[in-house]
Amino acid sequence: MDLFYYINPQTLFTIIGGLLLLISGLMTFFLIDKNLECKKLQSDLNKLVRSFHEIDEQAKLIVKTDLELNKAQEELDKRLNGLEALQKTSRLISTTLDEIEIFTRIDKSLMMDLGFEKNLILVYDSAHKFKCRVDLGFSKEEIEHILISLQNDEELQSALKAGNIFSSATQATLKNDKIIKIFRVAHFVLTPILCKNGMLGVLCVGNRSDASAVTAGDEELISILANQIGQSLENAQLFEQVYRSSQILESKVQDRTKQLASALEEVQKISKTKSEFISAVSHELRTPLTSIKGYASILMTGKLGEIPESVHERLDKINKHSDNLVKMINDLLDISRIESGRAEMRFEKHKLAALIENVHDILTPQLREKNIHWTIQIDAGIDEIPMDRNQIERVFINLVGNAIKFTPPEGTITVTARIDEKMVQVEVTDTGIGISSEDLPKLFDEFYRVENDINQYVKGTGLGLSLVKKIIEAHQGKIWATSEPNKGTTFHFTLPLEKNIPDQTLPEGS
């Protein structure tokens, strides 16, 4: 109070005014500062709001991108699942060649795993009518309706036959509308099952719900499956054809074999009858022949009285012809014995070279008569071979005898023997007139005589080579001839090196 007492009022007002001025100045400064802070806060808030909006915009972008990614992922998963099911189906159907089995293996569950609630496989039958082979999700009435509608729709069938695939994944067409009506399914793939020879059937898959609309990927998957089914069906059909042909062939072979067996049996019967007949007749002929020959000989001795020269001459002819007849009858008897197995083959080991030398000795007079050269070549390795010596000697006498007969004077007869695997191959070669190719196959037939100049004059029975053949065959060998007319003939025959047949020990019938 004292202070205010001593200060005059004017000074006091001045001080108060100054103070007020100072306070207002300070206030102004403070307000300006606050205002600046507010503006900064406002700016920060604006930034935050903007960032918030930007973040939200980014979020929208993220959601859209994520949605795309999820869609792609789902499609990819679906494709992978489909491919797995397809691979399983393909593996199953490609390992069978039975058409029914193919459709059994396209199990409904497999079709379901492909991701479609409705599946239908229709295949043409032999009357070219669609027949349902696999169905899933369709009622019997629906299938009946589809079969009739599709069968009657030639336009759609032609389009399918041309290889067109229809799918609700592509742009809607009139045909697509038609398919939706036929199959009563909003989302579908309809594809032909094709093979090289055309369309075998159709495959249709579908889903009712818009949420399971088919995609281009589904279309590809189903067309691959249809191709696979087509291939498997084609393979099965081809196999069926081959199998049927082979069955027919086999049945034909069996029939023919039966016919041949029965013919063979008949031939064997006839042959047996023939042999028996020959054997019987020969025996019957030999006895009177012996008498004829005996009486002729007695007459020729002149013991029953002198006979004129002309009669002697005739009797001599009777004797010679009787000898020929006896020889013929003996040959026939031998053939029939060998054929019927009644001839006894006595297999023993004999030296082939010695046997041939012996034959040479026997035939030396005839060889000398025509001045024919005789050569012999026997492999050193050939020693003793199992044979019936008498019979093989007959073979050589026959073959060499023939060779002498048909070889002109100064000719050559060569006998060779060599080892060919487990056989000895013998060849008797002459430089005679040869045999025509027409005659060669019939050479060993009974009573067959080759027509040539020599045979017209030289007598023969036509049984010699036939007998030779029977003897060689009884030894498990083979005989054949090669010839070149006017150059010569070679008779080849084989004999086993080791005995591989049992002795034919049946006693001679006569």
Place this chain on the structure above:
Amino acid sequence: MPTHVGVGFSQHIDPITAALEAATQAKTQARHEADLAIVFSTIHYSPSEFLPRIQQVLYGAKIIGCSTAGVITSQQIGMRGIAVLAIKSADTKFATAYVDNVQSQDMRQVGMTLARQTVSDFGQLHRKAFIYFVDGLLSDNAAIVKGMQEVFGNVFPIIGAGSSDDFHFQQTFQFCDEKIMTNAVTGFLIGGKLNIGLGTRHGWRPLGKPRTIDKSSGNIIQKIDGKAAATIYDEYFGKEATNLRSTKLGQMAILYPLGIFLEGEREYLLRNAINIQSDGSIVCQGEVPQGSEVHIMLSNKEHCIQSAADAALEAQRNLAGKRPQCVIILESLARLKLLGRAAKSEIETVKEIFGESTPLIGMYSYGEICPSQTLKEKSIIHLQNESVIILAIG
């Protein structure tokens, strides 16, 4: 007497053969006896054909189950098939019940009726949990839980799953003994000397700016940020939003649910839009609190599998050291959609936690009901979407 559990599965095309195969496998593994059979089947099989065969094989067992988009066992995830879990235990009691034609009834009342049926059948044994299957196509079926809680109390574990079909949202089935139903709820009470280990997660994360649900009533959201609720989809999906539910994209929308922030909860509460009304209101399966903060939600395979592992670990912890006798997985079909061919990895992860030989069965659901994993002690039972519930019985 120890507990014996067996799981059977069959993919046979014929429903009767499939049922016989699955039930026989389960019965054999459970040493030829069963008190309870849990049956899950995909909609490829007609329940009227297969259920009698399962009853025939597991004669005397109580049967409970439903249709699903896919069945889960240790060996495979079947997009087509029937799975049966058979359980026999002297120390455990099961009581089954069902309520048919629920749509025409008050949901809370339905819940009470269902719970009371099992309680009256159960006697004095210690109750451990209630597990139920409700027609997943019913909107607002979450109210059923409220009715059950009036019988069992607020802290009793109630676990549920919405039965599903093959993503077509057309018809689902529920089974209880010989009864085959649609538009119904079936369930069983489990109790005795066993432990229940429960874990649940979804693994979805919020995206974008938060919005506010200005107006909602029950399970219908009318306004978000002052605009018709469905506008949120228009903003995020653009022109594709019009295809919601009707096409493949519609099915995809379940991958982007609405997430509601709940104070104190470990994860956001998820809601799928099951319908869009003409005024742009969004219809959900469970109630949506008005005034709550809402986001569009997103997840990926890694988070999805990790969340299943977290749920399994939590279930194992809750078993309190007991060896799991069997594991039941109830998970959203949205997870199957998101994981695709990787869905098997999720199950492998769960198997690694519980052991390869632990019998396991599961289904893909339209909506899951489970006590939420709160950061506080007390948990609230919610209807969730996109979540996995892992129930280990030890």
